Amino acid sequence: MHVQIHISMKRKSFLSLGTGILAASSFKSANAKILDAQYNDVVSMSNSGYQEFDWKTLRTLFPLNNDRIFLNNGTMGITPYPVLKAVQNSFEKIAETAEYPHHSDNLEKILGEIIGADAKEIGITKNVSEGINHICWGLDLKRGDEVILTEHEHVGGCLAWLYRAKIDGIVIKTFALGKTADETLNNLNAAITKKTKAIAVPHIPCTIGQILPVKEICTLAKSKNIISCIDGAHPLGMIQFNVKDIGCDYYAGCFHKWALGPIGTGWLYISQQRMQETKIFHVAAYSANEFNMRSNPPSMGPILDQASRYSYGTFCGPLHIGATKALEFYQKIGPSRIEARVKFLAEKLQNSLLEFGDKIEMLTPTEEKSRGAQIGFRIKQSKKDNPNIGFVNHARSNQMILRHVAENGLDNIRISTHYYNSEEEIEQCVSLLKTYAFG
Numbered sequence: 220m221h222v223q224i225h226i227s228m229k230r231k232s233f234l235s236l237g238t239g240i241l242a243a244s245s246f247k248s249a250n251a252k253i254l255d256a257q258y259n260d261v262v263s264m265s266n267s268g269y270q271e272f273d274w275k276t277l278r279t280l281f282p283l284n285n286d287r288i289f290l291n292n293g294t295m296g297i298t299p300y301p302v303l304k305a306v307q308n309s310f311e312k313i314a315e316t317a318e319y320p321h322h323s324d325n326l327e328k329i330l331g332e333i334i335g336a337d338a339k340e341i342g343i344t345k346n347v348s349e350g351i352n353h354i355c356w357g358l359d360l361k362r363g364d365e366v367i368l369t370e371h372e373h374v375g376g377c378l379a380w381l382y383r384a385k386i387d388g389i390v391i392k393t394f395a396l397g398k399t400a401d402e403t404l405n406n407l408n409a410a411i412t413k414k415t416k417a418i419a420v421p422h423i424p425c426t427i428g429q430i431l432p433v434k435e436i437c438t439l440a441k442s443k444n445i446i447s448c449i450d451g452a453h454p455l456g457m458i459q460f461n462v463k464d465i466g467c468d469y470y471a472g473c474f475h476k477w478a479l480g481p482i483g484t485g486w487l488y489i490s491q492q493r494m495q496e497t498k499i500f501h502v503a504a505y506s507a508n509e510f511n512m513r514s515n516p517p518s519m520g521p522i523l524d525q526a527s528r529y530s531y532g533t534f535c536g537p538l539h540i541g542a543t544k545a546l547e548f549y550q551k552i553g554p555s556r557i558e559a560r561v562k563f564l565a566e567k568l569q570n571s572l573l574e575f576g577d578k579i580e581m582l583t584p585t586e587e588k589s590r591g592a593q594i595g596f597r598i599k600q601s602k603k604d605n606p607n608i609g610f611v612n613h614a615r616s617n618q619m620i621l622r623h624v625a626e627n628g629l630d631n632i633r634i635s636t637h638y639y640n641s642e643e644e645i646e647q648c649v650s651l652l653k654t655y656a657f658g
């Protein structure tokens with residue numbers, strides 16, 4: 220009773236607050252009609268290029284406080300109102316109707332259209348790490364088999380492989396990222412031996428955000444009969460890609476970073492050719508169509524030859540609905556427009572940082588095809604102790620959120636630029652850096 224009253228009051232306040240121009244504000248005080256009008260304004264601009272597009276109006280569809288400059292989308296995307304609203308409505312509907320959220324393949328279908336996969340090749344997970352675990356433990360590897368990773372892995376990209384090395388004796392090899400796509404490919408090629416069974420690399424590493432030449436990597440892998448596994452935490456929502464064109468066997472991604480879906484939503488692509496040979500260790504509802512505990516012996520039907528087998532058991536239906544809405548939102552704004560915008564902001568940032576000359580070390584390649592929407596660099600020649608972590612902390616105390624990359628001893632700053640960021644925010648960030656490190 221108490222819970223019911225609370226929810227209906229919340230809904231009322233969400234729907235009935237006064238009119239006026241909506242500044243980014245809390246979800247509870249957002250006016251639904253204004254939001255809808257702004258949403259329609261934004262989507263009606265579908266013919267304009269990224270420079271003419273009204274990114275400022277689009278920003279008002281995000282509850283992110285106006286005094287916050289969020290340049291850390293690489294860790295977690297911020298959720299826009301339409302997605303929050305879809306999640307809230309879905310939770311309320313379940314509470315009001317007591318209808319169980321049965322698994323449908325809506326989300327898989329829309330994602331499949333975006334990344335060029337069949338819906339049957341896509342499983343829904345809770346994050347990238349889960350997808351990578353399914354891949355790693357599902358491969359038929361024996362002691363001494365080699366798997367190649369980069370030196371720039373995220374903990375979620377490498378821990379499963381390192382643990383499998385401990386348990387099963389597989390051997391992990393690494394290679395350095397190059398300053399160009401060709402150099403990266405050459406470094407990888409040099410790490411391949413007769414024992415290499417899999418290559419498991421990020422499409423875009425979390426450290427310095429360069430775009431790896433995954434198509435060339437997968438072509439190389441195929442030519443040597445090596446399995447290709449891509450950690451795709453970042454590309455969805457940032458750059459356009461097609462898994463068939465890349466030619467990978469496995470690709471683990473998420474909705475909660477650049478696609479701006481709800482936190483705790485991920486996906487896993489397994490090419491149809493690899494599906495049957497991939498082992499699976501966690502199964503339940505949706506993994507097999509039949510079982511019978513009263514036959515003698517008790518029995519079950521075959522494990523499904525499709526990736527829905529990974530979406531086993533009761534799942535958070537409202538989050539799947541939110542992820543679907545995020546993809547619709549992404550498509551309405553326009554994938555090519557978004558890609559142009561986020562890259563434009565990153566290039567602007569990189570160029571401004573390069574003006575500091577030897578005072579900084581630029582880590583993200585300047586090569587256009589290797590640059591996405593994240594820039595990694597280190598501060599040099601500053602009088603400050605530990606200037607990289609120092610600047611990230613200083614920025615945070617000024618309501619500007621960046622990422623310090625401590626992993627693997629890299630000690631660099633990473634700045635992410637999404638479409639909701641503005642050119643002014645980039646300028647403010649560079650100016651803050653100037654006064655902090657070299658003032």
Ligand SMILES: Cc1ncc(COP(=O)(O)O)c(C=O)c1O
Nearest residue numbers: 346347348373375376421425452
């Ligand atoms: C490259 C990369 N791989 C894997 C992960 C882990 O993703 P998740 O937190 O969705 O499991 C991240 C998270 O930042 C990442 O950047």
